[in-house]
Amino acid sequence: MxxxxxxxxxxxxxxxxxxxxxxxxxxxxxxxxxxxxxxxxxxxxxxxxxxxxxxxxxxxxxxxxxxxxxxxxxxxxxxxxxxxxxxxxxxxxxxxxxxxxxxxxxxxxxxxxxxxxxxxxxxxxxxxxxxxxxxxxxxxxxxxxxxxxxxxxxxxxxxxxxxxxxxxxxxxxxxxxxxxxxxxxxxxxxxxxxxxxxxxxxxxxxxxxxxxxxxxxxxxxxxxxxxxxxxxxxxxxxxxxxxxxxxxxxxxxxxxxxxxxxxxxxxxxxxxxxxxxxxxxxxxxxxxxxxxxxxxxxxxxxxxxxxxxxxxxxxxxxxxxxxxxxxxxxxxxxxxxxxxxxxxxxxxxxxxxxxxxxxxxxxxxxxxxxxxxxxxxxxxxxxxxxxxxxxxxxxADSLAVHLQGVPTRTTDGAELPLVSASASVSGDRAHVSLTNLDAEAERTIVLDLRGREVTGHEGRVLTAPELATHNSPDAPDAVAPVALESVRPHERGLEVTLPAHSYATVSLTLA
Known part of the structure; x- marks a missing residue:
């Protein structure tokens, strides 16, 4: 990997x-x-x-x-x-x-x-x-x-x-x-x-x-x-x-x-x-x-x-x-x-x-x-x-997410995994949440999707140029979600590239 x-x-x-x-x-x-x-x-x-x-x-x-x-x-x-x-x-x-x-x-x-x-x-x-x-x-x-x-x-x-x-x-x-x-x-x-x-x-x-x-x-x-x-x-x-x-x-x-x-x-x-x-x-x-x-x-x-x-x-x-x-x-x-x-x-x-x-x-x-x-x-x-x-x-019903190959950083005397994730399913829709905590490096996540056929997907991402970027009356959308274009088919499901310091969701349509 x-x-x-x-x-x-x-x-x-x-x-x-x-x-x-x-x-x-x-x-x-x-x-x-x-x-x-x-x-x-x-x-x-x-x-x-x-x-x-x-x-x-x-x-x-x-x-x-x-x-x-x-x-x-x-x-x-x-x-x-x-x-x-x-x-x-x-x-x-x-x-x-x-x-x-x-x-x-x-x-x-x-x-x-x-x-x-x-x-x-x-x-x-x-x-x-x-x-x-x-x-x-x-x-x-x-x-x-x-x-x-x-x-x-x-x-x-x-x-x-x-x-x-x-x-x-x-x-x-x-x-x-x-x-x-x-x-x-x-x-x-x-x-x-x-x-x-x-x-x-x-x-x-x-x-x-x-x-x-x-x-x-x-x-x-x-x-x-x-x-x-x-x-x-x-x-x-x-x-x-x-x-x-x-x-x-x-x-x-x-x-x-x-x-x-x-x-x-x-x-x-x-x-x-x-x-x-x-x-x-x-x-x-x-x-x-x-x-x-x-x-x-x-x-x-x-x-x-x-x-x-x-x-x-x-x-x-x-x-x-x-x-x-x-x-x-x-x-x-x-x-x-x-x-x-x-x-x-x-x-x-x-x-x-x-x-x-x-x-x-x-x-x-x-x-x-x-x-x-x-x-x-x-x-x-x-x-x-x-x-x-x-x-x-x-x-929605929770889905277990098993993460592999996640880097960590020693902080405050403990190991911080630099990727966080969770998922849920409701009917013919599933929703995956992904967070890249790395302040500087992007991260590619392979979504190994098993058990049901995925017929469609849509991604959104929330990030900003700087770690401390915030919204104000003068810049109300400095931090706002946009389409996540880096979701690609993969032999095991999907592949998602997350920008540094970002939060993303991937919505799945299921057969």
Whole structure:
């Protein structure tokens, strides 16, 4: 095999676990310009909107087939009291957003506005409930307010506030980062609270809620183990197809950065070594999923409990001149490849990973969209394009990809494979994702396609002249996907040449 060539063996007729579309979920917190000036501009704004919600943001996210949206946090969730965000906006009490910029929050975007946003997006709601400073009764009343149809007290209150029919709320988070900003709890304390609070997030009428308990940070396997011990027996084969009780999933948070917490690294000014370091740390997600999954398997051999990675992505130093509490950062080609590496890992763990949520959707951290406060322009980031290119993976069956002849680079004390890949199949279509992490050299990949006849193919590629290239109002398409012309027939299937530092997809038509 030539030195610049690798092989990806894919059995197209051996489907694996299904990749839930919810792996491509999003996250919106009351943080910086994510909600206000991101999603929501108010009903008096000059920017085109529907009931105060930006039209261009909705259109851009609908193009991604956004499956779900997590709200109101994050750390903000455990300071949020939902009754402050209902009723006439001019009568809603204000609060201090102590976590993010110490600014005053006027609660003009609350439950009704969020559920309106989800309906405009065609996305499922993922509500994050307040365990840190809230009460069991408060959480119980919120789910009743949202989902009950009859004349119960909370349903009647919802109608007073202008909404007759209940909403569907498929996902509900039991706290957030309970080990930190969500209460500084020990896991033994939180495990009991998670059972208690989950019990009162009831299923009303036809609404069935999937409850997600706040899980571990990074490699805290002890947190995962104690939560798994808190379940009643999960190993009975007779219950293998039943969801867990009283909650059905636990979460995991992990962020990619190249420096310490106090100096996480620049979003746009980084060396080649920092390029590889970021990608190595992104690839660490694979190890986290494996290790947490092994702990979960010990107590849950039938995999009744889901793993939800509801905060992930890059976290860099804020852009110079912006509020340090608003977490605004630029988004480069490097961020796009961080995303592609994560998705490959999520696809490989589709039997356990039921949902993920990138942090965050607009104007915060690894955002899909940036809104310019001066011009009102909307910018689609390189990360946005990875999500767009991957939509065929939604609810498709995963396919194992066996890579051979992949070069590696020693980075951060570990070997980083310079090619990442995953694949899926749905009916007569298959979709292959390929990432060349090499900063300088192109790479040819032979797609050894077995088991089904391939009758057609189409490729797309995302790359840029420089590693730090990013999009802006002046150059909105500096990083944008184009047709991948270097896909050629090969005796074993197809041959694909990937440019240096690129992400590509190859869609296959099958007989």
């Amino acid at each position: 030539p030195q610049d060539q690798s092989t990806a063996i894919i059995d197209l007729d051996v489907p694996g676990p299904r990749i839930s579309r919810h792996v491509y979920g999003h996250f919106a917190e009351h943080l910086g310009r994510c909600i206000y000036d991101g999603f929501y501009v108010g009903e008096d704004a000059d920017v085109p909107h529907v009931r105060g919600i930006r039209t261009d943001v909705v259109e851009a996210l609908r193009a991604l087939q956004i499956p779900n949206l997590r709200w109101p946090g994050g750390c903000f969730a455990d300071d949020y009291h939902w009754r402050d965000g209902i009723g006439p906006r001019d009568q809603r009490p204000r609060m201090v957003n102590s976590h993010w910029g110490d600014v005053v929050e006027d609660n003009s975007f609350g439950t009704h506005e969020f559920m309106d946003l989800c309906e405009l997006l065609g996305a499922d709601a993922y509500i994050s409930g307040n365990v840190g400073s809230g009460s069991v009764a408060e959480m119980s009343e919120w789910i009743e307010y949202l989902t009950r149809a009859d004349d119960s007290p909370m349903a009647a209150l919802r109608r007073e506030n202008g909404r007759d029919e209940p909403w569907k709320v498929p996902f509900f988070g039991i706290g957030n980062e309970a080990w930190g900003c969500g209460g500084n709890l020990r896991v033994e304390q939180f495990a009991s609270l998670a059972r208690q609070y989950s019990t009162y997030v009831r299923n009303h009428g036809e609404n069935t809620t999937y409850r997600i308990a706040a899980g571990a940070s990074d490699a805290d396997l002890h947190w995962t183990e104690v939560l798994m011990r808190s379940f009643d027996a999960l190993d009975d084969p007779a219950d293998a197809d039943k969801p867990g009780d009283p909650f059905q999933a636990i979460s995991l948070h992990y962020y990619t950065m190249t420096g310490p917490w106090q100096d996480k690294g620049s979003a746009t000014e980084f060396s080649e070594d920092e390029w590889y370091l970021a990608l190595q740390r992104a690839a660490f997600m694979e190890r986290l999923l494996t290790r947490h999954g092994q702990v979960m398997d010990r107590y849950d051999p039938h995999r009744r409990i889901g793993l939800v990675v509801d905060e992930w992505g890059t976290w860099w130093n804020v852009e110079p001149g912006t509020n340090p509490g608003f977490l605004y950062q630029q988004n480069t080609l490097r961020d796009a490849l961080v995303a592609s590496v994560h998705f490959d890992a999520f696809h490989r763990h589709a039997d356990r990973v039921v949902m993920t949520n990138i942090a965050q959707t607009v104007n915060v951290l690894q955002a899909m969209l940036l809104t310019d406060p001066e011009t009102g322009a909307l910018v689609r980031t390189p990360s946005y394009h990875v999500f767009a290119m991957n939509t065929p993976h939604h609810d």
